[in-house]
Amino acid sequence: MTHAAQETFGEETVREAAEIIARYPQSRSALLPMLHLVQSVQGFVSPEGMRFCAEQLELSEAEVAAVATFYTMYKRSPCGQHLVSVCTNTLCAAMGGDAIYAKLREKLGLGERLEGNEETAGEPGEPGSLTLEHAECLAACDLAPVLQVDYEYFDKQTPESAAELVDRLRAGEAPAPSRGPGLRGFRSAERQLAGFFDGEAALESVVDGSSQAVETLRGAQIAAEHGWVAPEAEDVPIPEVEEGAK
Ligand code: FES
Structure with a gap:
């Protein structure tokens, strides 16, 4: 285990990181779930967490930071319960x-x-x-x-x-x-x-929890009651595109 991983993350997290990485043909594809793993341990993505991801995925810290700072689901300061x-x-x-x-x-x-x-x-x-x-x-x-x-x-x-x-x-x-x-x-x-x-x-x-709301399904129910269906793809006319507009 590398220095940053030893200091901040235990053996169990390193093992789970390896499990995540094994899900993908290329290790760099594991970055998004790895950042969630870091948040599950620390409650946010710390600089150490970014370093941990970089080490495990053989990426540069800049590459990890570019992703972690782009998506709002990755928090830069510790979250509450x-x-x-x-x-x-x-x-x-x-x-x-x-x-x-x-x-x-x-x-x-x-x-x-x-x-x-x-x-x-x-x-x-x-x-x-x-x-x-x-x-x-x-x-x-x-x-x-x-x-x-x-x-x-x-x-x-x-x-x-x-x-x-x-x-x-x-x-x-x-x-x-x-x-x-x-x-x-x-x-x-x-x-x-x-x-x-x-x-x-x-x-x-x-x-087990119901993920659908009555209101969300209402449009589909009304369509079913009236026998409304979406037109087949081939029935939709394809608009002409003028030569110069391509
Ligand atoms: S604007 Fe709030 S859920 Fe779409």
Whole structure:
């Protein structure tokens, strides 16, 4: 094991990193789940975590940093026990997402807005600590405004319902999401994103939760009731493209 890995990560994490790498024909393809593995251990992607990935994957630290700093799911500072992501994209914002975000900042006693997207209330990693972030569209616009806790959905929120949710999380409870599996904390979610489900019981809880909302299926149901179907591909006329426009 190399120096950085020895200092920050134990033998078990190195073994799991090797397991991830073995899933891919080229080791560099393992970088995304490796970064999730790092987050599951540290609660964020630290400089040591980037070095660890670089060493294990035989990449340069610059290559790892370029990826880790591009995707917002990779956090640059330690996250709380839970990550609360409030959608403030166009539709959710219009339906109250901005008001929810403002209410939660006030509720969590977050003062002046600092740099970066994430703000943490409480000691990161300790029970009841929460990291709050703005999120771009969470692909649940039909259930706006939505937020996620550890990437599980809480649909059709209001400032009041979101504040109550945060109170329960701060008290150490694990309120049931609107759909999908139950909450197990940010680091546990990160282990799953790295591809580790820690036993059959955890795996069952991942696949058992209903992932569909009634509203999401309604359009397909109406189409089925009316016998509406999408036209076959060959029925769609292909527009002429003028020579100079190619
Ligand atoms: S705008 Fe919030 S889920 Fe799409």
